[in-house]
Structure formats: C-alpha cells, structure tokens
Amino acid sequence: MSSPQQESTQKKTERLQALKERARKVLGQYQESDTLNRAEAVEVTRLLEDLRIYQVELELQNDELRAAQMTAEQAQRSYSTLFDQMPLPALVLDTKGMVDESNELASALLGVSDGFAGVDGRFWRRLSKPDRARVYVALRDVMPGQTQVLERVQLLTKDPPTQVFDAHLIGLSIDYKLDRRILLLLVDRSVEQARDKEQRLFNALLDATDNFIFATGTDGRMLLANQAVLSFMQRARAQVVGQRREDFMSLHDAIVHNEADQKVLQTRQPMIAEQVIHMQPGNTPADFLTHRFPLLDASGQAYGVGGISTNVSALKNHQRQILLSESVFMSSDEGIIITDPQARIIRVNPAFSRMTGFSLETVLGQNTRILKSGRHSVSFYEGLWKSLQQKHHWSGEINNRRADGSLFTVWCNINAVCDEHGQVLHYIGLQSDVTELHEAQLALQRQASYDSLTGLPNRHLFNDRIAQLVAHAVRQQSVFSLLFIDLDHFKEVNDTLGHLVGDILLRTVSERLQQGVRNEDTVARIGGDEFVVLLPGTSGEGAKSLAHTLLNRLREPVMLAGASSYRPMASMGSAVYPQDGRTPDALLRSADMAMYRAKLSGRNRMLSYTADMGTSTDLAFNIQTELAHGLVEQQFRVYFQPKCSLLTGELVGAEALVRWERPGHGLTLPGLFIGLAEKCGLLTELDHWVMQDALRQLGEWCQAGLWTAPMRLSINQNVADLQKPDLLAQISGLLHKNALQADLLELEITEDALLEHTPEQLARLQALRDMGVSVAIDDFGTGYSSLSYLRLLPVSVIKIDRSFVASMLTDDNDAVLVRTIIDMAHDLGHSLVAEGIETLPQRERLAALGAEVGQGYLFGYPVSAQEFAVRWLPCAPAP
Structure with a gap:
C-alpha cells in the first residue's frame, strides 16, 4: 500500500505532464502563425513559470521520497536485526499456519538453515499430532492485539528430536499486513519438564519404599511425608503435610518426636533412636528405628529435620520370640537335646542334665550314642533314622543310660530342622519320663474320649x-x-x-x-x-x-x-x-x-x-437347629455400638446388637441367622433375650453411675411383637426389674416393617411413647412409600439408612435425599441419627445439614459390654 506522500507526488507528476502537454500545443500554434498576440505571449510565459514551479516541487518531493525510502529501509534492517536477535525463537504465521518469517533461533530450532524458503512452510509439520488441533484453533481465534498462551506444546525439532515449549501467540495489527498475522514466541520448557520428571521419579521412589520418609520444618510442621507415612496414619496428604504432628498423631507420640527433632536442630548432628508409635485405640503399638538428620540450606543454616523410619516391630517380636524360646528351653521340665546333622550334641538344657546326670560340658561334641542302653536292636535304630530321613520326625519310647550307669525310659520326640533346600541343619529331641507320660496319657485319653x-x-x-x-x-x-x-x-x-x-x-x-x-x-x-x-x-x-x-x-x-x-x-x-x-x-x-x-x-x-x-436348604435347617440350641446354651452375646454427637463427638447413647458365638464358627453376625430365626419362629424369643440382657447391662451401668440421662440405649424390636397384648407390661416389668427410667430406652423398628402397620401397632407405639420410651424408625429411606405415613407414626427419632450416608458425597441424588430427610424430620419435630458414618467428611457434611447424632465405624465398632464401658463410659474400671 502506497503512502500519502507518494500519492501527492504522483498527482503533481500527472499535473506537470498536463502542463507540458498544454505548452506543447501553444508552442505548436505559435510555430504555425509565427506571431503571438499579447494574450498568447502572457499565457506562454505563465505556462513556462508553472512548469518551472512544478518541476522544482517535484524535485523536492523526490528528495523527500528518497529520504523516506532510506528511512524505511533502515527501519526494515533494524526490524530484521531485532527479530533475528530476539532471545526466543519467533515466527510470523498466517491463520492457516503458513510461516511468513522466522528468526535465526526458530530456523535453527526447526532445522531450517535458510528460513522457510524452498521448503514446506506449514508450521503443522513441526508439531506433535496431539498439539496440532489446539494450535490450529488458537491461530484461528487470536485477534489483533490479543495474546494467548498454549502450555506444553511439543515440537519435532532437530536435536533433540522433540522439545517442549510454551507457545505465546500475539495477534498483529493490520499495520503489519492487511490479512491477519500472528507472532508466535516459543519459550523452552524442556528443562522444567525434565525437572518435573525427576520430581515424579523422586516421589515415586519415596512412595515405593515401606520405610517412613518425612521432613519437618523448624516450626514443627511437616514438610514431607511419603505414602508409607500416610498409609500408616490413615490420613490424606493434605491432613499431614503442612500440619503439626499432634494434628494426626497421639499427643504423647507427637511430643516425643518433636523433642527428637529439636535435639537434632540444636546439635546439628544426626541421631538414631528407637521409638514407639501408637495406632488406633485397641491396636498394638508399632516399634520403629528412626534415623534423623538436619536439613541445611546453601548457607549452612538448618531449615528442618529429615527422617527415615524403619518398622522393626517384626524384628522386635522375633527378638521377643527368641527370648521366649530361650526361656522355654531353659525352664522346660522336658529334657531337650540339640545336635548337628551327624548327631553330635551341641546343646542340652538343665532338665536334660537333671534327668541323665550329664552336664553340658560332658556331652558337648559327643554323639548321642553316649546315652545308649544296649537294650534296643540294630533294626530299632535303623527304623528311627529311616523315619528321620524320610519324614524328618520320629517319636517313641527309648531306653537310655544315665551318667551313673542306671537305665531309664523316656518318651522321645525327635524332629529334623531343615533349610529351604531340605538339607538337615539340626536335630532336636524332647524327652519325658515315660511313667509320668503314660499316666497323663491314660487320664487324658479317658477324659478326651x-x-x-x-x-x-x-x-x-x-x-x-x-x-x-x-x-x-x-x-x-x-x-x-x-x-x-x-x-x-x-x-x-x-x-x-x-x-x-x-x-x-x-x-x-x-x-x-x-x-x-x-x-x-x-x-x-x-x-x-x-x-x-x-x-x-x-x-x-x-x-x-x-x-x-x-x-x-x-x-x-x-x-x-x-x-x-x-x-x-x-x-x-x-x-x-x-x-x-x-x-x-x-x-x-x-x-x-x-x-x-x-x-x-x-x-x-x-x-x-x-x-x-x-x-442348599439343608444348610438353613442345620443353622436353625444350632440356633435353637444356641438359645438354650446361652451362646448369644449383646454388643454395644456408640452413638455420638456430630458436633462435639461426645457419647449420647448406644445401640444394642446381637452376636452369636456359634461353636466351630466363631463370632457370627446377625445377617446369617436373623432371617432364619424369623422363619422358624425363634425371632421373638431371641428379641426377648436381647431385651433382657441389654436392660440388665444398662441397669448395672446406671447403678454404677456410668450411664445417665439423656443418654439412651437403642434396642431393635420386631414389629410382630407390637401385636402382643402384653408387650407394654413386659417392657415395663424389665425396666422396673433393672431400676431403669423409661426415657433411657429407645426401640428401633425398621421402616419397611411399619409400612403395613395396623391400628393395634400404632396404639402400642403411642402407648410406649406415653410411657417415656423413645421410638425410632430404623433404615429410613429404604421403604419408598413411608414418607406419606411419617406424620401418622408416633415416633421421635429417624435413622438415615447407611446406604445413603455412604454415597451422599459422590451421588447428587442421595445428597438431595439426605438433605430432604433431615429438613422434613426437623419440620415434623423429629431428631436424626445417621448410620454408617465412616469418614470425617461424611460427619462434617451431616453436621452442616443439621443432623444431631451419628453412628458408625468413625466413632467406634460394636464391642462387648466390658470393652464399651472402658472405652466410652467415665470412671469404668479397666479389664
């Protein structure tokens, strides 16, 4: 596009040409007439004057144009110099990715020695396939005067084959060119990517080890904790890193570890020490060997403490087992002989010396033949060694000789100790007096058989x-x-x-x-x-x-x-x-x-x-038989699970849950037998037993001052029992027998059981409430049709089913349902208990929604009455 100055010069040139044409015509007329009148002479003179003026102006403008052209050329050279000397690779692209210009760094980076002349000028070929689409979109969208940054763009370069850059796209104005152009600046991020890769490798190595690796600052806050630490503490990284130890460890452990850190900071010397970390209540503490060392900056100033801890619980237990084994070896009443593979004695215990009269010093290195009595045949010993070689074990009676020459008979058990390849390392023999053994065997055989x-x-x-x-x-x-x-x-x-x-x-x-x-x-x-x-x-x-x-x-x-x-x-x-x-x-x-x-x-x-x-139905028959037998034999136990305030975590009550100590099967959960008990008509008897035992235990706690109002004990109640005319009298009698107030008891009835309620059931529910007994709807939300009946039921408490609590943080529908249940229950004057709370975010969310009480593994598992009292009730004696 030409400049205004160039246009003016062109117009003047055209005008000068017109003047010259007019002058040529006048002169031509003069030549034809050979004479000029005065007016014509004046016209010629004026034309000649105009010609001289325009010629001068034109020459002046030509000078200005040459000066401007020189300035433009100088500016172009300056631009080219600046463009080539930019510290970043730079390219000018059109919206289709064609390269107009590239500086030296860009040309060298992309392996083009003389710019993009003579080669395919499309920038796409220099991009990795995943990045082509987003660069194309950016070139299309960046307008003049706008800037856009594309992070982590991978270019196919010459050396190395690929590099990672941040691409800065700057839309150029139309002063550069009429159609849009984009300036592309490439900021090398390869070093940062390599650093990130190294960091990921570092983190992977840290998290791959079973050892604890950690670091703390001078203020005691955690700077680093690998996955082993997080898994042991059962915490997320955000709950550990940046926190003080007392926020995620027991206070005692936190104090011990903080003191060790301070000692390292004060002495600037590494230290190694054994420490114990206590797990959750009820779990065995773990032993760790921890190496601590100061963390120093470039100036030598300590900015924290690093540590590597190895769990040595297994080693400590092994040491204890060794000590226990040694104690058993030395204190055993049975004579013990340890030999090498050739039956040479390498150790005996004191009982062996008392039994045989031989001291360790006497028999050390001797073959066990020193004990031979001469009463056994060669075939007896051949059978003994054959059994040891084939089975690595032999047991039987042997007649031996004492140090004083007298004979005695022992029952001997010999076992071979082998390595992983089956090679014998030692033989261990245990000897007991046969008379005592026979007497014990006969008594035990009669008793056991x-x-x-x-x-x-x-x-x-x-x-x-x-x-x-x-x-x-x-x-x-x-x-x-x-x-x-x-x-x-x-x-x-x-x-x-x-x-x-x-x-x-x-x-x-x-x-x-x-x-x-x-x-x-x-x-x-x-x-x-x-x-x-x-x-x-x-x-x-x-x-x-x-x-x-x-x-x-x-x-x-x-x-x-x-x-x-x-x-x-x-x-x-x-x-x-x-x-x-x-x-x-x-x-x-x-x-x-x-x-x-x-x-x-x-x-x-x-x-x-x-x-x-x-x-398969016969399995149910067997369980039914065992179930009836279990009721007779008192095989059932009542366990208690705490209910706690969601705001304070304080105990507000508990739920009584039945467990079956089924012979040969251990502790059996109710899911296996409750349904069968109902089918075979034993559920009412089982419920009555649970009610009796739970109220008996509650009475003991109340008399000991361990349980006080407004705490309530919840007991599951079969809805069929509401049909029994003597239910109220039965419950009232049990409360009176155990000196309990009615407001200490809460009956839980499942929602689905109440869907088909009868007038008699409603009447008894109302009577229970009038007595002071609280009534709760259990598993609320699973009955589907119960919402319309809720206002009719004389209940005080609604228990939100655990299935909704488990998914409320991940399922929007369940979250809405939980919030609706809480709002509706409060509007009807009921209180809420949320079941199945297992995580802190669940508790916090339910508390924020207004639920009052929580129950679940976050607070505590169902435990025996004795363990519940020690864990939850004040002043309860330790077991």
Whole structure:
C-alpha cells in the first residue's frame, strides 16, 4: 500500500505532464502563425513559470521520497536485526499456519538453515499430532492485539528430536499486513519438564519404599511425608503435610518426636533412636528405628529435620520370640537335646542334665550314642533314622543310660530342622519320663474320649472310630450304616423336672441303646441329647430294622422323679456308606439331615437319608437347629455400638446388637441367622433375650453411675411383637426389674416393617411413647412409600439408612435425599441419627445439614459390654 506522500507526488507528476502537454500545443500554434498576440505571449510565459514551479516541487518531493525510502529501509534492517536477535525463537504465521518469517533461533530450532524458503512452510509439520488441533484453533481465534498462551506444546525439532515449549501467540495489527498475522514466541520448557520428571521419579521412589520418609520444618510442621507415612496414619496428604504432628498423631507420640527433632536442630548432628508409635485405640503399638538428620540450606543454616523410619516391630517380636524360646528351653521340665546333622550334641538344657546326670560340658561334641542302653536292636535304630530321613520326625519310647550307669525310659520326640533346600541343619529331641507320660496319657485319653455322664464314647472317639471304619470299608469294598438319634422334648424334661432328672434320663437312654446293639457296634454321645450309632457291615435295610427296634426299646416307661411313668421318644436319621457320603463328615451330615426331617415330620420316627435332603436348604435347617440350641446354651452375646454427637463427638447413647458365638464358627453376625430365626419362629424369643440382657447391662451401668440421662440405649424390636397384648407390661416389668427410667430406652423398628402397620401397632407405639420410651424408625429411606405415613407414626427419632450416608458425597441424588430427610424430620419435630458414618467428611457434611447424632465405624465398632464401658463410659474400671 502506497503512502500519502507518494500519492501527492504522483498527482503533481500527472499535473506537470498536463502542463507540458498544454505548452506543447501553444508552442505548436505559435510555430504555425509565427506571431503571438499579447494574450498568447502572457499565457506562454505563465505556462513556462508553472512548469518551472512544478518541476522544482517535484524535485523536492523526490528528495523527500528518497529520504523516506532510506528511512524505511533502515527501519526494515533494524526490524530484521531485532527479530533475528530476539532471545526466543519467533515466527510470523498466517491463520492457516503458513510461516511468513522466522528468526535465526526458530530456523535453527526447526532445522531450517535458510528460513522457510524452498521448503514446506506449514508450521503443522513441526508439531506433535496431539498439539496440532489446539494450535490450529488458537491461530484461528487470536485477534489483533490479543495474546494467548498454549502450555506444553511439543515440537519435532532437530536435536533433540522433540522439545517442549510454551507457545505465546500475539495477534498483529493490520499495520503489519492487511490479512491477519500472528507472532508466535516459543519459550523452552524442556528443562522444567525434565525437572518435573525427576520430581515424579523422586516421589515415586519415596512412595515405593515401606520405610517412613518425612521432613519437618523448624516450626514443627511437616514438610514431607511419603505414602508409607500416610498409609500408616490413615490420613490424606493434605491432613499431614503442612500440619503439626499432634494434628494426626497421639499427643504423647507427637511430643516425643518433636523433642527428637529439636535435639537434632540444636546439635546439628544426626541421631538414631528407637521409638514407639501408637495406632488406633485397641491396636498394638508399632516399634520403629528412626534415623534423623538436619536439613541445611546453601548457607549452612538448618531449615528442618529429615527422617527415615524403619518398622522393626517384626524384628522386635522375633527378638521377643527368641527370648521366649530361650526361656522355654531353659525352664522346660522336658529334657531337650540339640545336635548337628551327624548327631553330635551341641546343646542340652538343665532338665536334660537333671534327668541323665550329664552336664553340658560332658556331652558337648559327643554323639548321642553316649546315652545308649544296649537294650534296643540294630533294626530299632535303623527304623528311627529311616523315619528321620524320610519324614524328618520320629517319636517313641527309648531306653537310655544315665551318667551313673542306671537305665531309664523316656518318651522321645525327635524332629529334623531343615533349610529351604531340605538339607538337615539340626536335630532336636524332647524327652519325658515315660511313667509320668503314660499316666497323663491314660487320664487324658479317658477324659478326651469318653462322656463323663454316660460313659459312652464322645464325639472325639466317635470321629476316630468312624474314620477307621471308612478306611476299612474302602479297603474291603464294604458298606456300613450310621444312625443319628435326637431325643424328643428333652428340653421340657430339663425345664420341668430339672437337670438332675434330665441326666438320669440320658443315662437310661444310653443304657437302652447299648443293650439294643451288637458288641461290634458303637454307641456314642456327641451332644446334649444327641447320640449316634455306628453299624459296621450293616445295610440300609438292616439299619432301618434296628432303628425301629431301638425306638420301641426307648419308648418303654422309665421312672423319673416328678413323672412316675415317662416314655422317652426320639427322632432318628440313618445314612449308609458310601451312597450317602464317602467321608465321616459327609455321612454324619446326611444322617443329621435325615433326623432333622424326621423331627419336622412329627418326631418319634426314623427316616433314611435321600438325595433331596442334600439341597442348599439343608444348610438353613442345620443353622436353625444350632440356633435353637444356641438359645438354650446361652451362646448369644449383646454388643454395644456408640452413638455420638456430630458436633462435639461426645457419647449420647448406644445401640444394642446381637452376636452369636456359634461353636466351630466363631463370632457370627446377625445377617446369617436373623432371617432364619424369623422363619422358624425363634425371632421373638431371641428379641426377648436381647431385651433382657441389654436392660440388665444398662441397669448395672446406671447403678454404677456410668450411664445417665439423656443418654439412651437403642434396642431393635420386631414389629410382630407390637401385636402382643402384653408387650407394654413386659417392657415395663424389665425396666422396673433393672431400676431403669423409661426415657433411657429407645426401640428401633425398621421402616419397611411399619409400612403395613395396623391400628393395634400404632396404639402400642403411642402407648410406649406415653410411657417415656423413645421410638425410632430404623433404615429410613429404604421403604419408598413411608414418607406419606411419617406424620401418622408416633415416633421421635429417624435413622438415615447407611446406604445413603455412604454415597451422599459422590451421588447428587442421595445428597438431595439426605438433605430432604433431615429438613422434613426437623419440620415434623423429629431428631436424626445417621448410620454408617465412616469418614470425617461424611460427619462434617451431616453436621452442616443439621443432623444431631451419628453412628458408625468413625466413632467406634460394636464391642462387648466390658470393652464399651472402658472405652466410652467415665470412671469404668479397666479389664
């Protein structure tokens, strides 16, 4: 585009040409007439004057134009010099990415020696594929006068092959060029990327180790904590880094560690020390070996303390085990001999010296042959060593000789200690006086193998005999049968006539069973009123025939105190090997299933096992049987889980929860048996037992001053019990018996159970509330239809179901539902309990929404009454 000055010069040039043309015409007229009149002479003179003036002006303007051109050329050279000397790679692009200009750094960076002349000038080819789209969009969107920065753009450069830059895009004005151009400046970020990569590697190495790596500042705040620290503390990084130790550790531990840090800061010397870190309450403290060292800046000033801690709990436990083993070795009453692989004695304990008369110094390095009595044959010792070589174990009686020459007999257990390759390192022998051992064995065998009441084989001896019978049947391809016998209505005998009479009945039954079988048969008592009969070589038909004979024999009258002519009855089930079970356990289970079906079929009969009894429902039958037995044997326990204020964390109550100490299965949670208890009609009895035991415990706490109002104990109540006319009298009687005020009790009834409430249930709920007993809706929110009934129910407390609490921070719908439940409950005058709180953010969110009470693992797990009292109740004595 030409400048205004250039346009003016052009117009004057054109005007001068016009004047020259006019002058040429006038002169031509003069030449034709050879004379000029005065007017024409004046016109010629004026034209010549104008020509001279315009010529002078034109020459002046030409001079100015040449000067301006020189200035522009100088400016162009200055611009080119500045552009090339810029400390950053720079390019001028159009909106399609074509390169107009590039400075020397850009050309060198992109491997173009003479700019972009003669090569493809598109900038895209210098970009990695993931970055092309966003650079294209930026070139299109950047307007004149605007600036945009694209971070971490990867360029395909010459050396190295790729580099990372921040791309600064500056929209150029139209003074540069009519169509848009963009100035692209490249800021090298390769060093920062390498530094970031090194930092990530550093962090990965820190977090990969199981050792604790940490650093603290001079003010005691954490500067660094690796993942091992965070995992051990069960905290997020933000809850540790930047915080003081007392914010995430016990106060005692925090003080100990802070003092150690201060010592390092004062002395400027590293130190190594053992320290103990206490975990959550109830967990075993962990032992750590910590190396601390000062952190110094470039000027040598300490700005913090670094540390590396190794968990040495396992090592400490190993040391304690070694000390314990040494203590056992030295104090054991059994003689202990340790030898090398060649049976040379390397150590004996004091009991060995007392038993044999040989001191350690006497036998050290001697072969165990020094103890030989000469009473055993060569084959005896060959068998001993063969067993040690093949099984790495031998046990049996050995006759040995003491230091004074006298003989004695010991029961010896020898075990080989091997390395990971199976090579023998040592032999260890334990010796006991055979007389004492035999006496103890006989006593234990009698106690462990026979029932003390009836003299019959017990379950232990029965298991041994049926195992032998199975092994014999496998070898001989023979069959045998098993009868499982359970007395009918034995509980009523115990409850009505007493346990002494019940014992007489059990002895009578055992005698009649023994009298009704062969000598080779085995009658065993395996439970309270449960008997089994092993029938070797007997088929199913034979077992069936014998069972009917035994039933008739059992039904004969027996004289009992309080029931002069009592006729015992029993339910029997039979199973046959191998068709009904190929293992002792499977066979016994089949017979048990058949007996249970006989009992369900009306009792006082015998049924043989069939395949349909082995369906999955039989597991429920077994649990039901155990459940009823567990109620009789008092196998259930009441556990207590704390309820705490969401604002202060203080204890405001607890919930009583039932647990089953099921023999052979450990502590069983209610999810396995509550449904079965309800189906078999035991839930009401179980609920009544829980109510009795929980209120008994609450009464003890109140009398000891450990439990005071307004704290309340929550107990789950079966909605079916609300139909019982005597429910109020029953609860009132239990409260009175344990000297408890009604306002200390809260009954929890599930929401779904209340959906189909009856007028009688509502009336009893209102009566309970009038008594002062609080009523709570449990699992609220899962019943779907309950909202319309809420205003009709005489309840005081609503418990938000744990499923909503668990997802309220991640599911917007559940968050809205929780907020709505809280607002609605408050509007109706109810208080809130949130179940299943496991994290601090859940507690904080619920407290912010207005919920009053929380329950869950964040506050405490369900524990026994004794542990609950120690943990939660003031002034409770330690166990």
